Structure formats: C-alpha cells, structure tokens
Amino acid sequence: MSGPSEEPSRSAHDEALTARAGGRTVLDLDYRPMFWDSPAAATAQVQKVLGQVTVAVGNREECEVAAGETDPDRAAEALLDAGVRLAVVKRGADGVLARTRTERVVSPPIPATPCNGLGAVDSFGGSLAHGLLAGWPLETAFARANAAGAIVASRPECLPAGGHRLVDTGDEEIDSVKHSGVPVVADARETLRELTVLLRGYRVPAAYRAEYTRAEAEWTARVDTAFRGTPIPDGLLSQSAVIGLVNELSDAQDVVVCAAGSMPGDLHELWRVRRRRATTSSTATAAWATRSRVGSGCGWPARTGTCSCWSATGRT
Structure with missing residues (x-):
C-alpha cells in the first residue's frame, strides 16, 4: 500500500484497480510509515482500496492501520466486512490466519534457521498467488507459502559474507538504501563513469572467471526454457x-x-x-x-x- 501514498502513483493505482474490476486482485497491506503523513492518512486510502480487491494480506500492525484491529480474528473479520473475500493475517511465530466467510484456516510456521530475511515476504506472496490461481485448498496454499518464505529466510544473501560490500546508488536517498548496502546518493551514470576509471585494468582471478563461465552457461539454459x-x-x-x-x-x-x-x-x-x-x-x-x-x-x-x-x- 505504499503506491497510493502520493501522486502520480495514487491515480495510476486507482485506474489500474478500476480496470481490474471483477478480476482476482491481491492487496499487500505493506504499511511503511515513512511514505505517509500519518497512520490516519494511510487508513483513509486503504479503506478506499479494500472494496476493490478480493484478497488482503498483512501483519497485525498493518491490519490495525487498515481495519483498526490487531487481534487476528477480529482483524480478518473487519477486512471481510470492508469487502475482501479472503483475509490473511500474518502472525509471526504463530503462523498465518486465513479467513473467508465460510472457512477459517491456521497455517503453522515452518521451523527454519534464519540467515537472511530479505525476500522472504515476497516469496510467501508469490507462492500464495500461485496457489490461489491454481485453485488449491487454502490449507495447501498457505502451507506451501509458509514453506517458500522459510526457504528464502534460511538462505544467504546473493553476495557471500566476508570481504564483499554492496554499494547502492540512487538519485534519491530512499532508493539508495537497499539490501544492507552502503548508500550513495548520486547520479548513476556519473557513478559508473568514475567506477570505470577506478577499475580500469582490474581482472578477477582465473578460478572465479571459470566459475562465472560455468554459471552463465547454466543460467542461459534456464532462460532458454523460460523464454519458450x-x-x-x-x-x-x-x-x-x-x-x-x-x-x-x-x-x-x-x-x-x-x-x-x-x-x-x-x-x-x-x-x-x-x-x-x-x-x-x-x-x-x-x-x-x-x-x-x-x-x-x-x-x-x-x-x-x-x-x-x-x-x-x-x-x-
């Protein structure tokens, strides 16, 4: 729900939801205070949207902003009253509660050793969307969504630890703070020009080049399959x-x-x-x-x- 926080994104979302009328639409409540003037401003926009979507997903805090409730069952009921057909309340270590007007499902958490939580929520959401489109029973859809989130949370970041630093460059501060990297607010083109000069003549070790070549060939084969x-x-x-x-x-x-x-x-x-x-x-x-x-x-x-x-x- 960060998109409707200001224009022109708000109008774009309104038009998309209007065009989507009658289809299955999932809303990630995803409340981020830094994008809103106040929780009340966020609540007003969320309330407008809830009647236009079929599924709403959020944690307790996000449900409080959206529907004024933190108790999972009461929050789910309030979301259903606002117009959604499926209300999903993420409860952290207590798992996930999903409710429709006729069904109540509690999906327990999947035990995992946390390594890096980045992307776990996206993985949960992607798996859930797939399960809903595939017509799976809610119990199956949420069990697999929980498993997907646990798998991602138990994996390391894309860059291995030790001797590596990720530098994020963006022309606005909010875009340069990602993935626990070093934020650099700068023009991307000028940054790349300077890096080109600084790295001129540098070559990675032969062993790394060989590993990269092997991985590139494997990825090319996977992309070929995806493109078909x-x-x-x-x-x-x-x-x-x-x-x-x-x-x-x-x-x-x-x-x-x-x-x-x-x-x-x-x-x-x-x-x-x-x-x-x-x-x-x-x-x-x-x-x-x-x-x-x-x-x-x-x-x-x-x-x-x-x-x-x-x-x-x-x-x-």
Missing part, C-alpha cells in the same frame, strides 16, 4: 515468454522501460544484454514508467525507446 514458456490457464503467454519475444524483436540499442508488478524483477533476471552498455530501467507504476520513457528520450534523442505498461486489461 508454457501457456497459462487462460491461454495467454506467460510473462517470461513475453519478455523473451520483446528481447528477440528489439534492437541492441533500444531502451525498454517497464512497470508492472513482478515484471521488473523478471526483466532484470531474464533479459539478455547484447551490448554490455545496454541497460533496462524499471519503476513501480505506469505513471513513472511513462516519465522514465520521456526522460530516456531527452537523454538520448536518437535512440528508440519502448514503454510497456501492463494492467488487468492488457498492454496500454
């Missing part, structure tokens, strides 16, 4: 197959700007860069994607740019 894709139940292409087609049909110098839920993450993972200077840019909302496309055009007028925004009704 499997049609989803309604007959449409899968998201990975769409990315593969855009990748194949675009030119090496094209700019692709994407804003659509999980697509930015898949784009960064699957996109094959044919020129090492090429980049992909992703933002959180359709409004920002359009602004990014305009910005890329101003920065390099001779380069062709494509802005793809996806909603419940398809490409816009």
Whole structure:
C-alpha cells in the first residue's frame, strides 16, 4: 500500500484497480510509515482500496492501520466486512490466519534457521498467488507459502559474507538504501563513469572467471526454457515468454522501460544484454514508467525507446 501514498502513483493505482474490476486482485497491506503523513492518512486510502480487491494480506500492525484491529480474528473479520473475500493475517511465530466467510484456516510456521530475511515476504506472496490461481485448498496454499518464505529466510544473501560490500546508488536517498548496502546518493551514470576509471585494468582471478563461465552457461539454459514458456490457464503467454519475444524483436540499442508488478524483477533476471552498455530501467507504476520513457528520450534523442505498461486489461 505504499503506491497510493502520493501522486502520480495514487491515480495510476486507482485506474489500474478500476480496470481490474471483477478480476482476482491481491492487496499487500505493506504499511511503511515513512511514505505517509500519518497512520490516519494511510487508513483513509486503504479503506478506499479494500472494496476493490478480493484478497488482503498483512501483519497485525498493518491490519490495525487498515481495519483498526490487531487481534487476528477480529482483524480478518473487519477486512471481510470492508469487502475482501479472503483475509490473511500474518502472525509471526504463530503462523498465518486465513479467513473467508465460510472457512477459517491456521497455517503453522515452518521451523527454519534464519540467515537472511530479505525476500522472504515476497516469496510467501508469490507462492500464495500461485496457489490461489491454481485453485488449491487454502490449507495447501498457505502451507506451501509458509514453506517458500522459510526457504528464502534460511538462505544467504546473493553476495557471500566476508570481504564483499554492496554499494547502492540512487538519485534519491530512499532508493539508495537497499539490501544492507552502503548508500550513495548520486547520479548513476556519473557513478559508473568514475567506477570505470577506478577499475580500469582490474581482472578477477582465473578460478572465479571459470566459475562465472560455468554459471552463465547454466543460467542461459534456464532462460532458454523460460523464454519458450508454457501457456497459462487462460491461454495467454506467460510473462517470461513475453519478455523473451520483446528481447528477440528489439534492437541492441533500444531502451525498454517497464512497470508492472513482478515484471521488473523478471526483466532484470531474464533479459539478455547484447551490448554490455545496454541497460533496462524499471519503476513501480505506469505513471513513472511513462516519465522514465520521456526522460530516456531527452537523454538520448536518437535512440528508440519502448514503454510497456501492463494492467488487468492488457498492454496500454
């Protein structure tokens, strides 16, 4: 629920939800105080949205902001009264409570040794969405969602500990503080130019280069499989197959700007860069994607740019 905290993101979300009317929509309550003037301001926006979604997911604090209740059962009841069909209350070490008007499911936590919690919530949400779309019983869907979160929480970060430091660069402070890295508020292009000078002549050890080559070949094979894709139940292409087609049909110098839920993450993972200077840019909302496309055009007028925004009704 960070998106509706201010314009133009708020209007973009309103339009997307209006277009989505009648479809299955999951709302992650995800209350982040730094984005809101007050809890009351967040409550007012959440209350407007709850009647437009079918599933709401949040922890006790987020449920209090959304529905005024911290007790899991009362919070679930309040969310159902607000219009959702499935209310999900995450209770930490007590597991997850899920309620509809006719069903109540408590899914116990999965014991795991925590290593790095980054992404565990996203993993839970992705697995839950898959289970709901697949038509699994709630008990099965939440058991597997809990397992997915536990698996991610028990794994190390993408960068191994010891001698490695992640530096996050962004032109705004909020974008530069991620993944427990060293935040650097700076223009990304200028940062890369300076790093290019500083790292000129550096070469990684031969053993690391060999390991990278092996891993790259394995990943290429996996991307090939993803790009071929499997049609989803309604007959449409899968998201990975769409990315593969855009990748194949675009030119090496094209700019692709994407804003659509999980697509930015898949784009960064699957996109094959044919020129090492090429980049992909992703933002959180359709409004920002359009602004990014305009910005890329101003920065390099001779380069062709494509802005793809996806909603419940398809490409816009």
